[in-house]
Amino acid sequence: xxxxxxxxxxxxxxxxxxxxxxxxxxxxxxxxxxxxxxxxxxxxxxxxxxxxxxxxxxxxxxxxxxxxxxxxxxxxxxxxxxx
Amino acid sequence: xxxxxxxxxxxxxxxxxxxxxxxxxxxxxxxxxxxxxxxxxxxxxxxxxxxxxxxxxxxxxxxxxxxxxxxxxxxxxxxxxxxxxxxxxxxxxxxxxxxxxxxxxxxxxxxxxxxxxxxxxxxxxxxxxxxxxxxxxxxxxxxxxxxxxxxxxxxxxxxxxxxxxxxxxxxxxxxxxxxxxxxxxxxxxxxxxxxxxxxxxxxxxxxxxxxxxxxxxxxxxxxxxxxxxxxxxxxxxxxxxxxxxxxxxxxxxxxxxxxxxxxxxxxxxxxxxxxxxxxxxxxxxxxxxxxxxxxxxxxxxxxxxxxxxxxxxxxxxxxxxxxxxxxxxxxxxxxxxxxxxxxxxxxxxxxxxxxxxxxxxxxxxxxxxxxxxxxxxxxxxxxxx
Numbered sequence: 001x002x003x004x005x006x007x008x009x010x011x012x013x014x015x016x017x018x019x020x021x022x023x024x025x026x027x028x029x030x031x032x033x034x035x036x037x038x039x040x041x042x043x044x045x046x047x048x049x050x051x052x053x054x055x056x057x058x059x060x061x062x063x064x065x066x067x068x069x070x071x072x073x074x075x076x077x078x079x080x081x082x083x
Numbered sequence: 084x085x086x087x088x089x090x091x092x093x094x095x096x097x098x099x100x101x102x103x104x105x106x107x108x109x110x111x112x113x114x115x116x117x118x119x120x121x122x123x124x125x126x127x128x129x130x131x132x133x134x135x136x137x138x139x140x141x142x143x144x145x146x147x148x149x150x151x152x153x154x155x156x157x158x159x160x161x162x163x164x165x166x167x168x169x170x171x172x173x174x175x176x177x178x179x180x181x182x183x184x185x186x187x188x189x190x191x192x193x194x195x196x197x198x199x200x201x202x203x204x205x206x207x208x209x210x211x212x213x214x215x216x217x218x219x220x221x222x223x224x225x226x227x228x229x230x231x232x233x234x235x236x237x238x239x240x241x242x243x244x245x246x247x248x249x250x251x252x253x254x255x256x257x258x259x260x261x262x263x264x265x266x267x268x269x270x271x272x273x274x275x276x277x278x279x280x281x282x283x284x285x286x287x288x289x290x291x292x293x294x295x296x297x298x299x300x301x302x303x304x305x306x307x308x309x310x311x312x313x314x315x316x317x318x319x320x321x322x323x324x325x326x327x328x329x330x331x332x333x334x335x336x337x338x339x340x341x342x343x344x345x346x347x348x349x350x351x352x353x354x355x356x357x358x359x360x361x362x363x364x365x366x367x368x369x370x371x372x373x374x375x376x377x378x379x380x381x382x383x384x385x386x387x388x389x390x391x392x393x394x395x396x397x398x399x400x401x402x403x404x405x406x407x408x409x410x411x412x413x414x415x416x417x418x419x420x421x422x423x424x425x426x427x428x429x430x431x432x433x434x435x436x437x438x439x440x441x442x443x444x445x446x447x448x449x450x451x452x453x454x455x456x457x458x459x460x461x462x463x464x465x466x467x468x
Contacts, residue, residue: 068290
């Protein structure tokens with residue numbers, strides 16, 4: 001078992017960094033929509049664009065997904081090293 | 084590149100400029116041809132075939148039924164080209180990227196990026212704008228987009244503006260026209276923000292969208308998209324347009340021999356107290372009311388009411404001679420913001436599945452248009468005097 005690490009929300013990640021999804025907040029409906037897009041618990045996600053305002057662009061399971069600024073904080077990831 | 088904050092925006096402007104250009108150069112001539120050759124020819128044929136029958140019957144069929152059907156038919160080229168170009172952009176994968184680029188702007192209106200596409204279509208025609216709102220998943224987002232769509236100035240309104248502004252304002256016509264278009268966008272933004280903070284409070288749709296990989300568009304996919312959109316328009320919206328234009332035709336032809344003595348004109352005279360606040364007499368009011376059938380009707384009605392003379396040339400000048408600049412400004416402001424045309428109302432009813440929201444939109448726009456008209460007239464009076 002890997003040691004428990006600090007979880008960061010997706011909007012806190014800098015462009016180019018990546019992490020593994022550990023928790024989905026914001027209720028069942030949002031969680032299922034996120035999962036339907038491939039953003040499910042355990043998936044590796046890479047932030048492509050995070051301009052600080054407006055939507056984020058992330059890469060998950062070889063798919064580019066646009067994510068609103070309101071939704072990104074609901075995705076909690078464990079930051080991956082060196083990626 | 085297409086999702087870059089700056090270059091992406093530039094590319095977006097170019098892409099939609101292309102959509103606009105394609106629609107104008109491809110669809111507009113076909114539309115004119117259908118209107119003159121097919122609808123006009125059919126009307127003439129009908130009048131000849133019915134020679135000897137009662138005049139009211141000929142009138143009903145030629146001006147009521149056929150002109151209603153004419154509206155439906157002449158909408159087709161615009162819709163086909165719009166949906167085809169849109170389908171093409173969608174199928175290549177670009178459309179999703181444009182929604183991503185516009186998201187931060189649309190957020191201020193309580194909408195997200197996807198609403199930009201249907202609203203943009205509104206510049207061509209509000210009908211595809213209302214129909215295009217389908218692409219938005221959340222009901223509130225879809226509703227808000229539909230409610231805002233009629234505030235986008237469509238080509239028919241721009242045509243009225245282009246026809247009257249030069250006669251009213253001479254050299255300042257260009258500035259006045261651009262200001263009026265800007266006014267529409269401003270009102271759209273304001274209404275969006277207000278509705279978002281009041282009626283649709285707290286209901287925010289999640290913006291999650293897949294950006295597909297770019298790929299070569301499939302003609303079959305685009306064809307099916309165009310076909311299903313057009314079929315939906317013909318089957319549902321088309322019949323409503325036909326019905327409503329019959330009603331409005333009856334109002335503007337009964338009981339009297341002409342528009343001047345119709346129920347519509349009576350309504351116009353009834354409304355003259357409101358008209359006075361905007362400096363408009365009943366003729367301008369009737370022109371506004373008749374623009375409900377189709378926006379460009381405003382010109383035709385003014386032609387009937389102002390110019391008993393046969394020559395169409397100089398009509399704009401004739402009207403301009405009869406009204407003050409303040410009145411002219413108020414008239415153009417109201418025309419630009421007025422209630423949506425019959426076709427748009429029909430599409431709204433179809434898409435919202437609610438007469439409640441459709442009436443809400445009409446009352447809202449009526450209120451906005453009339454208050455803006457009063458303000459424009461009073462300001463014009465004050466500046467001019």
